[in-house]
Amino acid sequence: MQLIDEIKTKQNITEDQLVHLLTTEDETLLTSLKTTARAVADSVYGNQIFIRGLIEFTNYCKNDCYYCGIRRSNMQADRYRLTEDQILSCCQNGYDLGFRTFVLQGGEDPWYTDDKICAIVSRIRSSYPDCAITLSIGEKSEESYRRFFTAGADRYLLRHETADDEHYRKLHPAEMSLSHRKNCLRTLKRIGYQTGCGFMVGSPFQTMDSLYEDLMFILELQPEMVGIGPFIPHKDTPFADRPAGTLDRTLRLLSIIRLLHPHVLLPATTALGTIHPLGREMGIQAGANVVMPNLSPVDVRGKYLLYDNKICTGDEAAECRYCMQRRMEGIGYEVVTDRGDFR
Numbered sequence: 001m002q003l004i005d006e007i008k009t010k011q012n013i014t015e016d017q018l019v020h021l022l023t024t025e026d027e028t029l030l031t032s033l034k035t036t037a038r039a040v041a042d043s044v045y046g047n048q049i050f051i052r053g054l055i056e057f058t059n060y061c062k063n064d065c066y067y068c069g070i071r072r073s074n075m076q077a078d079r080y081r082l083t084e085d086q087i088l089s090c091c092q093n094g095y096d097l098g099f100r101t102f103v104l105q106g107g108e109d110p111w112y113t114d115d116k117i118c119a120i121v122s123r124i125r126s127s128y129p130d131c132a133i134t135l136s137i138g139e140k141s142e143e144s145y146r147r148f149f150t151a152g153a154d155r156y157l158l159r160h161e162t163a164d165d166e167h168y169r170k171l172h173p174a175e176m177s178l179s180h181r182k183n184c185l186r187t188l189k190r191i192g193y194q195t196g197c198g199f200m201v202g203s204p205f206q207t208m209d210s211l212y213e214d215l216m217f218i219l220e221l222q223p224e225m226v227g228i229g230p231f232i233p234h235k236d237t238p239f240a241d242r243p244a245g246t247l248d249r250t251l252r253l254l255s256i257i258r259l260l261h262p263h264v265l266l267p268a269t270t271a272l273g274t275i276h277p278l279g280r281e282m283g284i285q286a287g288a289n290v291v292m293p294n295l296s297p298v299d300v301r302g303k304y305l306l307y308d309n310k311i312c313t314g315d316e317a318a319e320c321r322y323c324m325q326r327r328m329e330g331i332g333y334e335v336v337t338d339r340g341d342f343r
């Protein structure tokens, strides 16, 4: 397939090519997109799938993103915070299950001062020197990012959400800005974090132009990780009545990102598993190479609800871990006990 080979070789795409790949119903072309993307992932990472243990440690947030179920204005959200000891016990449980990356994710919660975050990171670093520590706690100052890095954090996930200014303003209140978010991402890279950006597929007001901007931003930033998953409405947000992003478009975009940025660490997200029972398997088959089972304590699982109908909210960490392994083995892939760094 000439088009797919061209994108793969140039590691670049025109907007016309993107529109074509996202709208075509030519099954031969779509099969070629998927199998080529998967072959590229295989050539870099083989049949190994990296697992990250996700610890959702707070659902308090000072931001008010219109799409997000834990936004500050959602008075229905049942708020919680994990203590340092609870977080460390999630890590111990995860370590015993073979996780070598811990992802600490939360709303932007000022209760966790920089001192508190550094104390948590330092404790994880000294208890698990062979593990990677990923933070996903939003927009902070350069000084804060530097302190977390010095304390032992290796990676940082901060989805840019959309690289189109006008679109960004339709998803966020005026106090948030795309330029600030992009600057945070550039700062994170400069400090030396393995950095992840990303966006939701099918978020309200998303256009082909904005998706093209997203891809161009990925090419410019050259992040080590890209997180994409479908937008899914949450009933207590301003976007409650908006349609979810589709499985098909998410899979096509996963493949395109793999072709544009062959070495990227690309998760098949929980949101993808939420819109289709085999969404994560299909994500891997489309070129993803990471899955992020949940390590949060069961009693808070059902409270970190970014969107409706989230899966795995009642499961123990071990259940999720082995469920994921079975799912991956079922499609011929191997879940590995490895930090899973960018190659």
Ligand code: SAM
Binding pocket: 067, 068, 069, 105, 106, 107, 108, 136, 137, 138, 139, 157, 158, 159, 161, 199, 200, 229, 230, 231, 232, 233, 234, 271, 306, 307
């Ligand atoms: N507060 C941190 C931040 O802003 O980066 C991390 C937590 S935030 C909830 C993690 C990601 O969840 C966001 O970057 C967003 O893309 C995703 N998300 C939020 N609401 C969502 C929804 N309704 N559907 C799908 N993904 C959503």
Ligand code: FES
Binding pocket: 061, 062, 063, 064, 065, 068, 069, 070, 071, 072, 106, 107, 108
């Ligand atoms: Fe802050 Fe969603 S609005 S995590």
